[in-house]
Amino acid sequence: MSGALSHIRVLDLSRVLAGPWASQTLADMGAEVIKIERPGSGDDTRGWGPPYLKDLVSNDTREAAYYLAANRGKQSVTLNISKPEGQEVIRRLVKECDVFIENYKVGDMARYGLSYDELKKINPRLIYCSITGFGQTGPMAHLPGYDFIIQGIGGLMSITGERDDLPGGGPQKVGVAVADIMTGLYTTIGILGALAYRNQTGEGQYVDMALLDVQVATMANMNMNYLCSGKVPHRQGNAHANIVPYQVFDAKDGELIIAAGNDSQFAKLCEVIGCPEMAADELYATNANRVRNREVLIPLLQEILSRRRVAEWIALIEPEGVPCGPINNIGQVFEHPQVRHRGMRIDLPHPVAGSTPSVANPIKFSGTPIEYTKAPPTLGQHTKHVLSSIGGLSESEIRQLIEKGII
Incomplete structure (x- = not known):
C-alpha cells in the first residue's frame, strides 16, 4: 500500500x-x-x-x-x-x-x-x-x-x-x-x-x-443573496445572479458560454466582438450596473454573438483572457485535449x-x-x-x- x-x-x-x-x-x-x-x-x-x-x-x-x-x-x-x-x-x-x-x-x-x-x-x-x-x-x-x-x-x-x-x-x-x-x-x-x-x-x-x-x-452565494437582501432567489436558466455577462449565448452553430467575471474582462470582450463603446457606456461599465441593466445588455450581446460560429468566437475571445467555451457532451469531454x-x-x-x-x-x-x-x-x-x-x-x-x- x-x-x-x-x-x-x-x-x-x-x-x-x-x-x-x-x-x-x-x-x-x-x-x-x-x-x-x-x-x-x-x-x-x-x-x-x-x-x-x-x-x-x-x-x-x-x-x-x-x-x-x-x-x-x-x-x-x-x-x-x-x-x-x-x-x-x-x-x-x-x-x-x-x-x-x-x-x-x-x-x-x-x-x-x-x-x-x-x-x-x-x-x-x-x-x-x-x-x-x-x-x-x-x-x-x-x-x-x-x-x-x-x-x-x-x-x-x-x-x-x-x-x-x-x-x-x-x-x-x-x-x-x-x-x-x-x-x-x-x-x-x-x-x-x-x-x-x-x-x-x-x-x-x-x-x-x-x-x-x-x-x-452548498447553496453558497445564493444563501447569502437571500440572507443579506431578504429577497428569495429565483431560477435564471444559464444566467448568473451576481455577474453579467456570465451565461450561454446562441452562436451561429450552437451554444457559447461567456463568463466575464470582472470589468476588465468585459471591456476586452467588447473590444474583441467589435463594440468597444459598450464597455464605456455608464449603463454597462461596472458589473453592478450590468446586473441592473441585464435585460437591455444581453439582447445586444446576443445579436452580435449570433453572427459567428462557436469555434470562431472562441478563437477570438479566448486569447484575450476572457473565459469562454463550448458546451460539450460527455463523449466530447473525454476526447478533449486538456482532459486527455x-x-x-x-x-x-x-x-x-x-x-x-x-x-x-x-x-x-x-x-x-x-x-x-x-x-x-x-x-x-x-x-x-x-x-x-x-x-x-x-x-x-x-x-x-x-x-x-x-x-
Whole structure:
C-alpha cells in the first residue's frame, strides 16, 4: 500500500453513492477500504443498469456502470449483519480498523448492537461516521433521504432551470446526484478532520452527516443573496445572479458560454466582438450596473454573438483572457485535449471483464501520487481473505459462516 492514507483502514457499511463516494476518495488516497455487502445481492447500485460492464465474451456482468463509478480501490466482503454471527464479525473487524462508515436508517446500527457507543468500547480510537438524509436528530431524522428529494427540499431546484416566464421554464434537478456527491466529499473532509484530532489526542469520535445539511450549506452565494437582501432567489436558466455577462449565448452553430467575471474582462470582450463603446457606456461599465441593466445588455450581446460560429468566437475571445467555451457532451469531454492530457480516464484490470474504464481522482499529489491498482470488486471477492487475515477467523469458523448463509 502507498499513498497519503496508507496507514488507515476503513470498514465501509455504506451503500449507493454518498458513503461509497467518500470511501472511494479515501481509497484513492491509499486507505485500505473493506466494503461490507449483503450476501447474494450486494450494494443496490450493482443492479442499477443498464448499462453494465461487459465480460471477456461481450456478455453483461452483474457490475452496473453506476456501481463502478463509486467503488474503485476497495475489497468486497459479503456479510449478513442482521444476524448475531455477522454482527460479531463486524466487532472483530472494528478492532483492527480506524474508520467506520454507515448509511443505515437512524436506529438500525443500535438495533444490531453496532452503534458508536457500543463499538467505541471495542476501539476507543474509532472514527465512526453515519450518513443519512436528514441527520441523527430532528423531526425528519427517521425518514429516508434520496438525492432528488434533497435537491427539492434543500432549495437547489428552486434556482435550477429556465426562468418561469420563458419556454421550458420550471424547476429542474441537476443532471448528477450532487447532494450525494457533495455529502461524500464533506464526509471525507470530516473523517480527515477527526483523524487529525485523533493523531493529537488519541481519541476517536462520532461524525453525523446529513444530505440536507450539505445541500443547504452548498447553496453558497445564493444563501447569502437571500440572507443579506431578504429577497428569495429565483431560477435564471444559464444566467448568473451576481455577474453579467456570465451565461450561454446562441452562436451561429450552437451554444457559447461567456463568463466575464470582472470589468476588465468585459471591456476586452467588447473590444474583441467589435463594440468597444459598450464597455464605456455608464449603463454597462461596472458589473453592478450590468446586473441592473441585464435585460437591455444581453439582447445586444446576443445579436452580435449570433453572427459567428462557436469555434470562431472562441478563437477570438479566448486569447484575450476572457473565459469562454463550448458546451460539450460527455463523449466530447473525454476526447478533449486538456482532459486527455490530465489523464482523467483510466483503465483498471478486472477479474471478469479483463479491464474496466474509470475516471481518475482530480487530486494531484506531488509526494504521494494516487495509484490506481484495484478495480471495483466483484461481490464477495475478498471475503475469505479479509476475514482470515484481518478478522482472525479460522478456516473452520469461515466454513461455519458459509454453511449458515452469514457470508
